[in-house]
Amino acid sequence: MQRNPQLNEKGELQHLLSIEGLPRAIVLQILDTAESFVGVTEREVKKVPILRGKSVFNLFFEPSTRTRTTFEIAAKRLSADVINLNINASSQTKGESLLDTVANLSAMQADIFVVRHESSGAPFLIARHVKPHEHVINAGDGRHAHPTQGLLDLYTIRHYKKDFAALTVAIVGDILHSRVARSLIHGLTTLGVPEVRVIGPQTLLPTGVEALGVRVFHDMREGLKDCDVVVMLRLQNERMRGALLPSAQEYFKHYGLNADKLGLARRDAIVMHPGPMNRGVEIDSTVADGPHSVILPQVTFGIAVRMAVMSIVAGN
Amino acid sequence: MRLHIKNARIVDPASGKEGSGELFVADGRIAAEGGKADRVIDAKGLVLAPGFIDLSARLREPGHEYKATLESELDAAVAGGVTSLACPPDTDPALDEPGLVDMLRRRAKALSRARVFPVGALTVKLEGERLTEMGQLSDAGCVAFSQANAPLADAQVLWRALQYAATFGYAVWLRAEDADLAKGGVAHDGEVATRLGLPGIPAFAETIALGTILELVRATRARVHVCRLSTAGAVDLVRRAKQEGLPVTCDVGLHHVHLCDMDLGYFQSQCRLEPPLRSQRDRDALARALAEGVIDCACSDHTPVDEDGKHLPFALAEPGATGLELLLPLTLKWGLAQRLGLAATLARITSEPARILGIDAGRLVVGAPADLVLFDPRASVRITPAALKSQGKNTPFLGAELDGGVRLTLVEGNVVYEA
Numbered sequence: 009m010q011r012n013p014q015l016n017e018k019g020e021l022q023h024l025l026s027i028e029g030l031p032r033a034i035v036l037q038i039l040d041t042a043e044s045f046v047g048v049t050e051r052e053v054k055k056v057p058i059l060r061g062k063s064v065f066n067l068f069f070e071p072s073t074r075t076r077t078t079f080e081i082a083a084k085r086l087s088a089d090v091i092n093l094n095i096n097a098s099s100q101t102k103g104e105s106l107l108d109t110v111a112n113l114s115a116m117q118a119d120i121f122v123v124r125h126e127s128s129g130a131p132f133l134i135a136r137h138v139k140p141h142e143h144v145i146n147a148g149d150g151r152h153a154h155p156t157q158g159l160l161d162l163y164t165i166r167h168y169k170k171d172f173a174a175l176t177v178a179i180v181g182d183i184l185h186s187r188v189a190r191s192l193i194h195g196l197t198t199l200g201v202p203e204v205r206v207i208g209p210q211t212l213l214p215t216g217v218e219a220l221g222v223r224v225f226h227d228m229r230e231g232l233k234d235c236d237v238v239v240m241l242r243l244q245n246e247r248m249r250g251a252l253l254p255s256a257q258e259y260f261k262h263y264g265l266n267a268d269k270l271g272l273a274r275r276d277a278i279v280m281h282p283g284p285m286n287r288g289v290e291i292d293s294t295v296a297d298g299p300h301s302v303i304l305p306q307v308t309f310g311i312a313v314r315m316a317v318m319s320i321v322a323g324n
Numbered sequence: 325m326r327l328h329i330k331n332a333r334i335v336d337p338a339s340g341k342e343g344s345g346e347l348f349v350a351d352g353r354i355a356a357e358g359g360k361a362d363r364v365i366d367a368k369g370l371v372l373a374p375g376f377i378d379l380s381a382r383l384r385e386p387g388h389e390y391k392a393t394l395e396s397e398l399d400a401a402v403a404g405g406v407t408s409l410a411c412p413p414d415t416d417p418a419l420d421e422p423g424l425v426d427m428l429r430r431r432a433k434a435l436s437r438a439r440v441f442p443v444g445a446l447t448v449k450l451e452g453e454r455l456t457e458m459g460q461l462s463d464a465g466c467v468a469f470s471q472a473n474a475p476l477a478d479a480q481v482l483w484r485a486l487q488y489a490a491t492f493g494y495a496v497w498l499r500a501e502d503a504d505l506a507k508g509g510v511a512h513d514g515e516v517a518t519r520l521g522l523p524g525i526p527a528f529a530e531t532i533a534l535g536t537i538l539e540l541v542r543a544t545r546a547r548v549h550v551c552r553l554s555t556a557g558a559v560d561l562v563r564r565a566k567q568e569g570l571p572v573t574c575d576v577g578l579h580h581v582h583l584c585d586m587d588l589g590y591f592q593s594q595c596r597l598e599p600p601l602r603s604q605r606d607r608d609a610l611a612r613a614l615a616e617g618v619i620d621c622a623c624s625d626h627t628p629v630d631e632d633g634k635h636l637p638f639a640l641a642e643p644g645a646t647g648l649e650l651l652l653p654l655t656l657k658w659g660l661a662q663r664l665g666l667a668a669t670l671a672r673i674t675s676e677p678a679r680i681l682g683i684d685a686g687r688l689v690v691g692a693p694a695d696l697v698l699f700d701p702r703a704s705v706r707i708t709p710a711a712l713k714s715q716g717k718n719t720p721f722l723g724a725e726l727d728g729g730v731r732l733t734l735v736e737g738n739v740v741y742e743a
């Protein structure tokens with residue numbers, strides 16, 4: 009087996025490509041570092057000079073405003089120079105140009121590449137071809153991974169729940185297409201969460217998902233019983249009607265989170281969502297805006313977590 | 325040219341005979357007696373066997389010359405000890421016209437290296453709609469008809485194609501893959517694809533398609549060769565079909581008896597193959613079935629892909645790997661793991677594919693064409709881009725050390741490769 013491509017020879021974080029295979033100590037290091045940055049983001053002067061003089065290239069081969077913006081804010085709060093590149097994926101079908109793009113930017117003295125790509129594994133390919141002092145951070149690749157989202161989810165859970173070893177976490181919805189779900193599952197199992205559940209219809213669960221260390225539920229009421237954390241996933245518009253699901257209405261009936269179903273979880277359960285939400289499809293507004301919801305704090309923590317990841321890789 | 329090869333370990337897979345001795349070549353054929361030889365070859369420590377026969381080697385001509393040319397790939401063939409090969413019709417244009425087949429054969433003949441046996445397109449442009457002129461293509465030299473990896477979604481067209489082929493006794497070579505079930509997939513639908521977030525091709529995409537093919541063989545009695553099995557389920561179906569006496573044969577690509585989806589590692593695009601690498605259980609079932617004879621023979625599924633085609637995220641990378649020069653080492657490695665003798669091992673790339681092609685090759689008898697190979701079974705070969713003669717430098721085995729070095733290749737008694 010090849011060496012874990014995310015780690016350098018000393019076992020430190022060189023790139024952040026996936027939570028899978030990350031040692032527990034590195035995951036905790038990221039969460040602890042993020043905690044120290046939460047203070048920064050609440051100060052009046054929200055800047056630290058950690059990445060002063062460094063260049064962060066946001067390389068987005070798939071459109072995204074939200075994630076790109078949070079990376080941009082995180083980099084700027086670390087005093088880095090940020091360059092945003094939105095590259096139309098359809099004009100990028102030849103891979104030579106993918107690597108050419110990276111080589112060209114590398115020639116402009118990049119330090120960190122933040123990469124989003126519609127094809128699973130693309131950041132691994134880029135990481136194999138960058139110079140030794142350059143770092144790649146995966147901002148979402150196909151269905152594979154979205155490690156900073158997974159980490160900010162872990163951060164949020166730790167903030168509200170403290171002890172991972174006593175938790176039951178349910179992830180609900182389109183697991184099949186979700187890089188968020190995969191990253192979170194790896195993170196939760198790495199930190200020793202004893203019960204991770206996935207809830208969804210067979211059509212939205214990937215083959216052999218149990219091998220990731222999760223329990224599968226098709227009945228949402230059963231799956232939510234006594235949960236401490238409920239993570240709702242976004243259902244893409246194009247998947248609401250067709251061979252995967254008959255309609256958004258029927259999906260909401262079975263797998264939408266409303267106050268009634270949430271009542272089956274623990275009284276102090278938190279509700280999370282990676283955003284953007286489809287209100288009335290996967291989540292009811294009363295829940296999304298209700299007392300259990302920590303959806304907006306997730307966004308705030310996301311900036312601190314991304315600051316932590318960038319400062320750690322740049323320091324290694 | 326008269327040759328006298330002495331001190332060789334002579335292995336004849338067709339008869340299963342093995343022994344040390346000498347062999348004479350005269351007028352392009354294996355001869356009983358030497359007379360005065362033009363060249364005496366001392367083959368001490370080397371194995372003398374029939375030249376290898378590969379049922380699937382893409383030469384990329386016409387149409388994909390930037391990936392490979394007839395010259396480069398036929399060089400690779402003889403360097404790998406391959407003296408006869410069948411090339412699938414997925415060229416550009418596809419091999420659906422006698423003129424194209426004729427030109428390909430002439431070009432190959434002019435290069436006088438390995439013998440090339442074109443497999444004609446089963447349908448026009450491989451579009452799966454209209455039958456090709458199989459009679460004329462057969463006259464032009466096509467040994468069989470196939471869709472290569474192109475889908476034939478319409479079962480009625482497949483049925484008619486098999487009826488037509490059966491009428492005239494043409495062989496039809498088919499991949500078993502349901503196009504709808506495989507749509508969008510790039511890896512075996514299982515735990516690895518789930519973990520890597522790669523769209524999957526379920527194993528039943530193969531068994532369902534194979535079930536259809538076998539039913540149609542039962543109805544039409546067409547001679548069908550199933551190409552590149554990849555699942556344990558397909559092995560079971562073929563085993564039962566053979567027990568029943570259906571006129572079916574099949575092969576497996578050597579990658580699939582050695583590798584599985586775990587080898588995808590961190591998105592290794594070298595492992596992007598068609599069919600996809602499947603589970604360990606499938607791999608082991610294929611390796612065993614090849615030893616038991618349920619799978620008749622092994623092939624390289626040689627598919628040269630250029631660098632740009634592989635320097636891509638896994639799903640976007642072009643499927644395929646170079647294979648002609650790995651045919652011998654990978655076959656030896658398989659035979660060793662299955663504890664087979666050398667004759668039984670080599671049968672899978674000599675006498676068995678010869679039987680399927682229906683050609684006079686793959687055996688060491690007086691009067692047979694002198695298509696021969698001398699190789700050192702213990703020579704360690706390091707697989708590197710520079711060492712490969714093929715223009716396709718991509719293989720999952722890059723960097724590997726494998727046993728089996730070809731020293732000399734003869735086609736029709738002429739030395740076409742010498743290390």
